[in-house]
Amino acid sequence: MPTSTVVDLLCSHCSHPVTDTTVTATAAGDSLCPDCAPTIAVCAECEEITHEVHRTTDATVLCAQCVSGWTQCTDCTGYTRDSRVLIDDRHARHDRSICGACADAYASCDECGHSTTETFRVEGGNDVCRVCLDDNYHECAECFTLIAYDETYCEGCSPVEHDAVHRYDYKPCPRFHGEGPLFLGLELEIKTPERRFEDAVDTAVDHLGELAYLKEDGSIRPCGFELVTHPMSHEYARTRFPWPLLRRLRLLGCYTDTDVGIHVHLSRDGFSSPAHIYRWLKFIYRNEIPVTTLARRSSTWAVFSPDARSSVIHYANGDRHANRYEAVNVRPPDTFELRIFASSLQPQQVQAALAFAAGSVEYTRSLTPADIARYRGWEWTAFTTWLRGRPEYSPLLAELEDLACAS
Structure with missing residues (x-):
């Protein structure tokens, strides 16, 4: 069986x-x-x-x-058909799903409507999540107000406008004036009374012609503009720049203070070799005290940092990875930007800034190891002695004597 x-x-x-x-x-x-x-x-x-x-x-x-078909809430772990998106700022764009009850514990983004662990107040009063902030907003060029990406300034910082004052990022094709090889570009930051802004702009435009243009700049508040020249040889700047304009602007109430400066761009093609660039940078950074005395300021926007001083050999060989707010900004591809000077509407001080830019390049052009070893060519006294035999730099020498640093 x-x-x-x-x-x-x-x-x-x-x-x-x-x-x-x-x-x-x-x-x-x-x-x-x-x-x-x-x-x-x-x-x-x-x-x-x-x-x-x-x-x-x-x-x-x-x-x-x-x-x-149900969704598990990441907060209470219960399952729900009424799931909500939670923008969790701690996890950037890795959003979480939560139920309607848990969503009540969070704020809501005024733009996308999602719940969020953190909101950011933007101009106009809306509170937005991190994702909407990153996608649509940035800080005002002047303050920390969060504004739409297609705007430059918030309503409180928006500068007085004039058709002849271009946006801060305006950059026309350069027009060269004079004979090279070295060309200088002057950036002169000027403040104006609001009631005289239009007169000051019109006066500047009338005097400058095609030599320069005016731009907005975030550091010029509450009202003013940046005067930017096209590239000029030092001789052209000394003899052809409309220097009486500075007095006319002063008479209109224009002024400068510690918030504004002078930047001088020097064409890279004006240097004879990487070794020449090295000598020039080395000379600037070795003479911080007399250079800042001449500049009439020590500024966080133009720092003589140990890192920059130790990196001049790399900068001379084309390395442009550096902080732009050094005494010499090496980041522009075609120029070096000398950022050290306080702004001024006194012709001698502005002329001295241009003369120092040009003179320091010419001084270091032919500086030899023997000059450095035997005659202390790096030292400031050697440079001022060299200046005394060259009348084209007389405004610089006069300014050095006024500041008691001509030797």
Whole structure:
């Protein structure tokens, strides 16, 4: 007679035997005895007993099949059909899903409507999440107000406008004046009374012609402009720049203070070799005290940093990876920007800035190792002695004598 092959059915929860008449089947396919069945949850959707419990935010239970299509809240871990996006600033753009109840604990972005762990107040009073902030806003060029990307200034910092004053990023094709090889570009920051702004701009434009143009600049507040020349040789600047303009601007009430400066761009093509660039940078950084005395300021916008001084050999060989706010900004591809000078509307002081830029380049052009070793060519006294025999730099020498640093 054949052997019986009947297999006992066991409870999936306690492993006790059950029969076809006493077994309770769950939605997950488990078999439960009469004692265990009441302790297992019933799915709120299919009403079947389930061993895999998925609790909803409404305090009900779902089985593994019915929970499909629901979203688990990352805060309370309950499942919900009413999921919300939470912009979690700690995780940048890795958004989280939360239920409606948990969303009430968070702020809401006024632009995208999503809940967020942190909001940022933008101009106009809206509070936005990090994603909307990064996508649509930046800081005002003058203050920390968050404004739309297509704006430059907030309403409080917006400069007085004039058709002849271009945006800060205006950069026309350069027009060269005079004979090279060295060309200088003057950037002169000027403040004006608001009531005289239009007169000052008109006066500057009338005097400058095609030699220069005017721009906005974030450092010129509450009202003013930056006068920017096209490239000039030092001789052209000395003899052809409209120097009486500075007096006319003073008479209109224009002024300078510690917030504004003079920057002089020097054409890279004006240097004879990388060695010449090295000698010039070395000379500037070795003479910080007399140079800052001549500049009439020590500024965080034109720092004589140890890193810059130790890196001049790299800068001379074309390295442009540097802080732009050094005494000499080496980042522009075609020029070096000498940033050290305080601004001025006194002709001698502006002429001295241009003369120092040009004179220091010419002085170091032919400086030899013998000059440095035997005659202390790096020292300031050697430079001022060299100046005395060259009348084209007389405004610089006069300014040095006025500042008591001509020797």
